[in-house]
Amino acid sequence: MQDGLIQVYTGDGKGKTTAAIGLIMRAHGRGLKAGLIQFLKGADSGELKILKTLGIPYCQFGSGKFILEKPTKADIDLAEKGLETVEKTWHNYDLLVLDEISYLINFQIIPERSIIRFLKGKPKHLELVLTGRAMPDSIIELASLVTSMQKLKHPYDLGISARKGIEY
Numbered sequence: 001m002q003d004g005l006i007q008v009y010t011g012d013g014k015g016k017t018t019a020a021i022g023l024i025m026r027a028h029g030r031g032l033k034a035g036l037i038q039f040l041k042g043a044d045s046g047e048l049k050i051l052k053t054l055g056i057p058y059c060q061f062g063s064g065k066f067i068l069e070k071p072t073k074a075d076i077d078l079a080e081k082g083l084e085t086v087e088k089t090w091h092n093y094d095l096l097v098l099d100e101i102s103y104l105i106n107f108q109i110i111p112e113r114s115i116i117r118f119l120k121g122k123p124k125h126l127e128l129v130l131t132g133r134a135m136p137d138s139i140i141e142l143a144s145l146v147t148s149m150q151k152l153k154h155p156y157d158l159g160i161s162a163r164k165g166i167e168y
């Protein structure tokens with residue numbers, strides 16, 4: 001089996017999570033074992049129903065609430081539990097998406113050096129996809145594929161709020 005790479009989808013434009021889900025579909029279609037782990041998020045979204053239908057495992061480790069200033073103990077506990085769960089199960093996967101992982105560092109929920117140590121310990125064969133805005137340079141350094149979704153326009157700026165089936 002080929003070695004898996006680390007991929008990063010970052011930037012302030014729309015499309016990071018949907019690209020990662022698209023890759024899960026492609027991998028699944030080729031008989032690879034794919035899964036999704038979401039940090040911070042706790043909300044329902046259309047794609048989760050399809051993952052369930054297809055028997056693709058997913059798990060959320062977030063309160064779903066906005067972190068305003070400092071992360072709460074609950075935010076930290078959930079993030080730590082998420083990372084532990086990944087480390088316990090990632091050898092079972094060919095492709096794993098760690099959605100919104102950049103926020104663990106950006107909101108100082110988990111120390112940057114701990115995340116780097118964690119990523120360096122990934123199973124050799126595993127393709128790891130990391131998403132989230134403002135991905136730290138230290139993570140970009142580890143990746144072999146980095147795509148930045150650049151916002152040229154977003155309906156949010158026109159006052160159009162999140163639409164069911166499009167944004168979630």
Ligand code: ATP
Pocket residue numbers: 012013014015016017018019132133149151154156157162166167168
């Ligand atoms: P998507 O989940 O649609 O692929 P994303 O993962 O790139 O988007 P996030 O940064 O995770 O986007 O943002 C979470 C939510 O905010 C999503 O519903 C997304 O559509 C929306 N969003 C994305 N980019 C912007 C933006 N520039 N301004 C406002 N809202 C945005």
Ligand code: MG
Pocket residue numbers: 016017018100131132
């Ligand atoms: Mg996203």
